[in-house]
Amino acid sequence: MNTVLWIVFYPFIAFFIGIMYMGYSRKFNARVERRYGPSWIQPFYDIVKLMTKRTNISHGWMHDISLLMLLGGTLATLMFIPVPGFSYFAGYGDMLVIMYLILVPSLGMALGVGETANPNGSIGISRALMMLAGYDVPFVLSFIGMGMLNHTTSMFDLIQIQQSNGIASWGIVTNPLLGLAALFALQGMLGEKPFEVYVAPHEIATGPMSEMGGKFLGIMFITHAITIFLELTIFINLFLGGAFTWIGLIVKQLIVFTLVLSVNIVFGRYRVDDAMRFMWKIPGSLALLGIILIIFQQLRS
């Protein structure tokens, strides 16, 4: 019974927390630029407005279905992420499942944007998939590294191992190189600058979103809110020892998110090939180095 309740309400909780982070990011940017900034729940107003638009233009059924794929893929991934109080599905699917499912939303978006036949959208989506190939390398390598270090691929076991011994057993302490690589990958996954190449409002008119209006854009916003929650939680579960309570989780998420936003606000945008090269060169080699260290450790012991 408890599990059923969690399955129903977990997406809503993730959505509301995610939307708070979206508001926080806009307020944060405004305050750094010495503006007063919008209200804290501005993204909520935006989503209400988008979902209650009177007209909607659909470019065919693929366009409609792709957004369901976007939202559905994100929700499916969310179910496999253990959080305090809910780890039912995490027992059935390990990190490899998450690695697969996290690709579904991008592919869904690619199908739908292709259907709208907007050149800006096509450029945007090709950049998004290129960025995906970029940040997936350090992301997957740090996944593999953590798995090798702890002899498990289950995210739930990883959390328990990290919680066994306080801060000293957190992933970021036992293997800082992998943690750093994953932090870079996180920046790319959240689409913040300097890896914001596929939104790029001044360059390609928000890329994948350029032909989306009304409810379509609303669903994209909802998905983005959930994605923020999801990706921050993955990072925390892998490297910051998960969390015992929801308060602890939110505090950790806020700290990591503030770090990401602070990088976002001071950097410009990379060119897409530069972003890709950076992702493979620096975080990629950091992660590789981390894995090599782990292999040596394990050979010696």
Add this chain to the structure above:
Amino acid sequence: MKKQITQRNAWDKVLAKLTKRSLWMLHYCTGCGAIELPPTMTARFDMERFGVLPMVTPRQADLLLITGYLSIKTLKRIILSYEQMQSPKWVVAFGSCTINGGMYWNSYATIKRLDMYLPVEIYIAGCMPRPEAIIESFTKLIQRIDEGKANSWKDYYTNYDFYRKNQERVFGKIETYNDIKADGEKFDIQQP
């Protein structure tokens, strides 16, 4: 004839309270007035306080800001952009050039009155209006949305023949990509 609904119900009022806080604008920088927009957006006057945010494509925008004189060539693009926007949508016309031609009254290449071609919600008078005036117009628009009076966009659906006639007088036959009347029937848009 169908009974016209004049009373707004409670749900509409709640929605108006929420949606008025989020207006995304597409600024069509045609005239000199556009130079007043950067200070309005950035730290000095900060229009994001009111939830007004610049957006880049017409599909996402609710607000079309027309900043100054409109040449006949630009008008055609503006009409195409306007028809791509999703309702409810509002046009804010900026500067005396859009009201009566302003100092381009004698020009052969500009139009004089914008509201012959598109339904204008709010005019900002002045040549050129200061950022305070722009902010004032946004708050005015927010107030009108709250009161349920900002319905000029419905006019384009119900009174399309008038606008189309004027547009064709300027351009001759033009090709637009949306069937406005069919859309209006599909989404059931009538004057309140």
